[in-house]
Amino acid sequence: VSEYERDSLHRQIMRTQGQLATYSGYDDDGLLSWQRSLAPGSAPVLPGQRPARQGCVTSRDYYWNNHGEVGTIDDSLRGSVVYSYDRSGYLTGRSGQMYDHDRYYYDKAGNLLDDTQQGPVMNNRLPGCGRDRYGYNEWGELTTRRDQQLEWNAQGQLTRVISGNTETYYGYDALGRRTRKATYGRHTGHTARSRTDFVWEGFRLLQENVQQQGWRTYVYDAEQPYTPVASVTGKGESRQVWYYHTDVTGTPQEVTAADGTLVWAGYIRGFGENAADISNSGAYFHQPLRLPGQYFDDETGLHYNLFRYYAPECG
Numbered sequence: 001v002s003e004y005e006r007d008s009l010h011r012q013i014m015r016t017q018g019q020l021a022t023y024s025g026y027d028d029d030g031l032l033s034w035q036r037s038l039a040p041g042s043a044p045v046l047p048g049q050r051p052a053r054q055g056c057v058t059s060r061d062y063y064w065n066n067h068g069e070v071g072t073i074d075d076s077l078r079g080s081v082v083y084s085y086d087r088s089g090y091l092t093g094r095s096g097q098m099y100d101h102d103r104y105y106y107d108k109a110g111n112l113l114d115d116t117q118q119g120p121v122m123n124n125r126l127p128g129c130g131r132d133r134y135g136y137n138e139w140g141e142l143t144t145r146r147d148q149q150l151e152w153n154a155q156g157q158l159t160r161v162i163s164g165n166t167e168t169y170y171g172y173d174a175l176g177r178r179t180r181k182a183t184y185g186r187h188t189g190h191t192a193r194s195r196t197d198f199v200w201e202g203f204r205l206l207q208e209n210v211q212q213q214g215w216r217t218y219v220y221d222a223e224q225p226y227t228p229v230a231s232v233t234g235k236g237e238s239r240q241v242w243y244y245h246t247d248v249t250g251t252p253q254e255v256t257a258a259d260g261t262l263v264w265a266g267y268i269r270g271f272g273e274n275a276a277d278i279s280n281s282g283a284y285f286h287q288p289l290r291l292p293g294q295y296f297d298d299e300t301g302l303h304y305n306l307f308r309y310y311a312p313e314c315g
Helices: none
Strands: 004-006 011-016 020-026 033-038 058-065 070-075 079-085 093-095 132-136 142-145 148-153 160-163 165-171 180-185 190-203 204-210 213-219 228-235 239-246 252-257 262-268 276-277
Touching: 058 252
Parallel strands: none
Antiparallel strands: 004 011, 011 020, 020 033, 033 058, 058 070, 070 079, 079 093, 132 142, 142 148, 148 160, 160 165, 165 180, 180 190, 190 204, 204 213, 213 228, 228 239, 239 252, 252 262, 262 276
16 A cells, blocks of 8 residues: 655655655654655655655644643644643643634643633533533433433443434444444434444454445554554445545544545644544545544544543543
């Protein structure tokens, strides 16, 4: 799917992504300093050379503080994003050119709070986040969120979500991995509006099969096992390869086709929420991968994270 070049320290400095070539550079401390995805026909990049942004499909520059934390990311699609932290290393702020400034607050146990909440989180149960209020059962499982009702089985696995006029059912295998989800219209019979079946490689998602849409197989980085490199989609005899462009955390930021066309770009906030699709491609592209190991469920807004579900708006 991709070919690599490495420097004398075995760090990846170039990766082919279809007709694109993505180059990476590092600072004197070995931290990732920049990334550039060059279009076909671009001049070769010499070792240690940082290409100009002109002509790049994607580009990112990373600026680190004295504690080894990302202070600023300068991005060709998203502009400059600045991060701030407290003395314990917790992310306390994120400000960018595209969206309002995000502030993050924590109690003494490290639970994320919203700006209207005062005092500690009792029993480690967040009462809400922003305008959303949460309800729990006696086992501490989330049962109400927004307009959603959530049901759990005896193993603590989410099995059903009712939201408006739809209900979604989830199934798991003997190892606790989610193997299917199906969404139905309430009061409209037993025909699923959508169904997705999942195939696993150990505890890593290998493939999803979407009803009437075909299958998608994921390819991951050999050194970062939850960082996607590419996916291969197919239906019938057709096959197509898509390439993932990830940031320093391994989170997908863009996806390109084999010819280098940008088909998806997200605006990922501090705790993994995709605030917007900024690709302007005009066509929908299915891209559910978020922070490494997380899968976005569009029917609930939650991220499936193997043995748990994660609400990105409240971390």
